[in-house]
Amino acid sequence: MDSEFKSISHPFSSTIEIGETEYLYFGGTAYLGIPRNAEFIDLYIEGIKKFGLNNGTSRTNNIQLGIYDDAEKVAAKRFNAEDALITSSGYLAAQLTVKALSGFENVIYAPATHPALWLENQPFNAKSFTEWEIKTIELINNSTDQSWVLISNSMNNLFPEIYDFGFLENIYPSKKITLIVDDSHGIGINNNGMGAFNNLPKKENIECVVVASMAKALGLDAGLVLGSKEMIKKLKNTSTFIGASPPAAAGLYAFINAEKIYANEWYKLQENIKLFSSKLNINSKFVPGFPAFYINNISLAEKLLKHRILISSFPYPNVNDAPINRIVLSSWHMDSVILKLLVAIE
Structure with a gap:
């Protein structure tokens, strides 16, 4: 070209x-044409007038803009999660989550998982998602290890395919699974706009966390994490979240009012x-x-x-x-x- x-x-x-x-x-x-949407731009400008161009302070600063908590409550409700965390980028949301939750657990990456979720460089995996499902079930059920972290995209947007995580129902209930799913391309579009979180397995031994860039369908320079209240509280206590500046409040004002x-x-x-x-x-x-x-x-x-x-x-x-x-x-x-x-x- x-x-x-x-x-x-x-x-x-x-x-x-x-x-x-x-x-x-x-x-x-x-996907939703937000970067050129006149009504959304008007909301963004209104947000700039209310909150200024940016906010370079940490979310743990003793003086805070309340709109960050408001936007997280709206996001959790809109995408059917217990709680939410918002960062300045999708990459930061993914790295914060993966680093905080991987620890000393066994980590398994699905094929074509986005590099934002990598702890280190991952070799190219040519397996299909179905092949990966089968191997993952066998590996976890046959292992003496009890705790596992599975990391995957919610879909393949290049060769379009939406992944079904129902296969996790076949993993023994004694195994503790943390599932981290990147829904950057699906949120706002798939599942009537609700994205992947609502369709993930709901079992006591499976903790589901969704990370996403809000810069695609939602049109914001921000990142999002969806999960349980306990999980989001844990992630908000990480040094990465504490040390990072948040996204522009004006964008979140537009997000809140743009349903x-x-x-x-x-x-x-x-x-x-x-x-x-x-x-x-x-x-x-x-x-x-x-x-x-x-x-x-x-x-x-x-x-x-x-x-x-x-x-x-x-x-x-x-x-x-x-x-x-x-x-x-x-x-x-x-x-x-x-x-x-x-x-x-x-």
Whole structure:
């Protein structure tokens, strides 16, 4: 891809202008179009006027903005968790959680787990999630060790697949399992927008924790952890949480007040997914309700570029590998734009 596409100087939307040329854009992770949503931007500006541009103090400072506690209560309720913790980034939320909970336990990583969850570099795991399930059940049940930490994404957003953690029901009740799930791509989209937490196993021997970047569907430069009250209290007592500055309060003000905006944009996105999937006439892999479509055609991005259409295309898993091509929809796409894409594909 030409270098001009790597020095864009304006916000992404359904179109991108480079020089005097306009391209249709079907990539990125702004699934709900929040970065260009006028109502959300108005809320953010309102939040800036109320709370200023940023807050560089620790959450344990003796003088606090109350909106951080308010936003955590809203997030817990909105995503059906007992409690929540909010940090300045998804990476920080993931690292804080993994480092605090891994300790001296046995740690098992699922295939393609995001690097934000790594304690150290992980070798590429080519197993399927189903293969990993079977091996994990066998390993834990046949071991004399009682405590285990399992770390996984909630889904594979590259070759779209939502993971089912019901297999944990087959692990012996005597085993203590801590399940850490990264729901960065699912939260706000999957499960009617509620994300993964509500669908994780509910057993006495399984402690479930969800970490997520809020920078994708939710449109905030912040990170989120969902869990039990006891778990969140434990994580808030870590030196990482104590020492880190929180995200901008203005963004959290917008998040708190944007429930209807999120719901409206989610509905628009679902309509876009239905339109595109119903008329797409080439083989693709996608999950109903999730806006990424994997197309097994290494030349697709080049062909669409001739029609002034940009899609997500990059080598995976290594920089010298063939590119994977995905079409990513957003709520900001109009029907007419989606139909233009379909014509160009055909």
